[in-house]
Amino acid sequence: MTAPEPTVERVRVCLLGRGGPYAHARDAVDALDNLAEWRAQLDDDGRRRMASALCELLGDTDVVVRTGATLGLSSLTAAVDPDTVLAAITQHGGLLDQPPQGFAAAWKPTILAEAALVVAATALPHHAPVLEAWLDAPPGGVTRDQLGAELAPRLPILLLWEPRRWFDTRHTGVLVRFPHHWQRRSFALALAPWSITAEERVRIAARTLGWADGDLAPLLEAMSGRYVPGSRPEGLSAPSPSGGRWWIVDETPYDWSLWRHEHGSVALEVLLPGWGVTCRSRLLNDNEVATYRSAGATSLADLVEELRRA
Numbered sequence: 001m002t003a004p005e006p007t008v009e010r011v012r013v014c015l016l017g018r019g020g021p022y023a024h025a026r027d028a029v030d031a032l033d034n035l036a037e038w039r040a041q042l043d044d045d046g047r048r049r050m051a052s053a054l055c056e057l058l059g060d061t062d063v064v065v066r067t068g069a070t071l072g073l074s075s076l077t078a079a080v081d082p083d084t085v086l087a088a089i090t091q092h093g094g095l096l097d098q099p100p101q102g103f104a105a106a107w108k109p110t111i112l113a114e115a116a117l118v119v120a121a122t123a124l125p126h127h128a129p130v131l132e133a134w135l136d137a138p139p140g141g142v143t144r145d146q147l148g149a150e151l152a153p154r155l156p157i158l159l160l161w162e163p164r165r166w167f168d169t170r171h172t173g174v175l176v177r178f179p180h181h182w183q184r185r186s187f188a189l190a191l192a193p194w195s196i197t198a199e200e201r202v203r204i205a206a207r208t209l210g211w212a213d214g215d216l217a218p219l220l221e222a223m224s225g226r227y228v229p230g231s232r233p234e235g236l237s238a239p240s241p242s243g244g245r246w247w248i249v250d251e252t253p254y255d256w257s258l259w260r261h262e263h264g265s266v267a268l269e270v271l272l273p274g275w276g277v278t279c280r281s282r283l284l285n286d287n288e289v290a291t292y293r294s295a296g297a298t299s300l301a302d303l304v305e306e307l308r309r310a
Contacts, residue, residue, distance in 0.1 A: 003041035006050035012057055014038065015068035030103050035072050047079040055084045058115065059092040064102035066095060070114040071105050074121070082122040086130065089115055089139075097140050112140025120150035125296065128158050135166045148174035156183045160249040161260065161293075163187055169194040176205040181215045185222045186247040190262070192225035199223055233259045233269040233281035250297055256304045258292070266292075268300065270307045280307055 004010055013019035017031040039047060054076070057069035073080055089096060089112065096115055100106030108114045116139050123131060131151060138144055144166050151159055156178055159166070167174055169191050178184045188194065199220055206216045222231075232246040244262040251257040259267045259281075266289050269281040284292070284303075291299045 003038060003046060006038070006042065006046060006053050008053045008056050011035075011050060011053040011069075011072075012060065012065055015057070015065050015072070016062070030105075031068060032071055032075075032103060032105060035068070036075065039076065044079070047076060048081075051076045051079040051081070052084065055081075055088050058085075058088040058111075059095060063095075063098060063100075063111075066092075066098075066111050067100040067102055067106050067114075070096075070100075070111050070118065071103055073118045074114060077118065077121045080118060080122045082119050082124060082127060085115060085119050085122070086127070089119070109141030113142035113146075116140060116142045117146060117150055120147050121154065123151060123154050125155065128155065131155070131158060145171050145173050149177045152177035152183075153179050156180075157250050160186055160190070160247065163190045163247075164262065167191060169198055172198050172201040172205070176202060176209065181212070181219070182248060182251065182253075184215075184219055186249065188219055188222040189225075189231060189245060190247040192223055192245075194223040233257070233267040234279040235269075236267060236281045236283065252297070256300065258297075258300065268303055268307060270304050272308060280310065282307060 010019065014035055015031050017034075019034070039050060042050060051073060054069040054072045057065050060066050060069065073085065093112065096112040097110050098112075099109065100111050100114065106114065108117070116134060119127070120131065120134075131147070134142075135144055135147060138147060148159060148167060148171060152174055159174065159178075160183060167187075171191075172194075175184055175187050178187060202219065202223065203216065205211075206219075246259045246261050246267070248257050249260045249266075254271060256268060256270045259269060261267070266284045267281050268284055269279050272278045272280055288299075288303065
């Protein structure tokens with residue numbers, strides 16, 4: 001059977017429970033089950049069209065439709081254009097900053113909170129300014145923990161650049177969502193020391209998520225605040241700030257690492273050629289830091305080679 005074209009009107013009718021069913025009625029909890037069955041019948045282009053229709057329905061006059069549209073988007077993140085969702089939030093913020101209605105899956109305090117998490121789960125680097133503002137003042141009752149948990153896999157560098165601005169040792173939900181071991185360790189070092197309760201939560205996460213053998217012990221050391229090996233850039237040619245701690249914010253493994261100090265200094269560390277694991281580091285000036293913040297890791301290529309040849 002050919003799936004119906006997901007036009008705005010058809011999607012709206014489905015969200016209101018007046019269309020379909022695409023699954024047997026006795027198998028459906030609510031209209032989202034019908035939407036899910038419809039989605040499963042679509043190809044990638046069809047899912048993008050469905051996501052576009054759901055974005056348009058974020059401004060619908062019916063609060064049930066707005067709720068269903070947001071929940072529908074949260075299950076279509078691979079097809080969602082975050083710029084379109086952000087535009088809808090900007091245009092319809094007042095309509096979205098209301099409690100959700102009509103769906104058992106809606107548990108956030110507002111529709112806006114659900115929509116903000118859709119953006120966080122699909123965010124791209126150019127969304128960083130908006131996301132920083134949201135982390136400073138979370139919209140619609142969403143929490144920093146929820147935003148951070150969605151952003152950690154998408155934009156880890158955004159969170160690692162200034163973790164102490166937004167997070168503390170209660171935020172194990174953010175810590176365990178970083179995709180790479182070095183990112184989890186850096187986040188832990190920046191906020192250490194963590195509580196015994198936090199460490200136990202991380203042990204549980206390590207088992208549940210199937211982390212590689214050998215990742216847990218170094219992370220727990222970092223959480224304790226006693227972790228020494230690899231906890232600062234090696235061989236700085238200029239003095240590091242007295243006291244305080246460093247953590248890595250970006251890196252290419254076995255090539256270079258970018259470190260940030262809690263007082264704001266930034267250092268580039270590069271691995272030198274040869275059999276020995278020898279590194280050389282230097283502090284970056286304000287212009288170099290600004291260039292990195294705007295252009296990303298590509299801006300470091302010449303600096304890496306220059307430091308390697310020094």
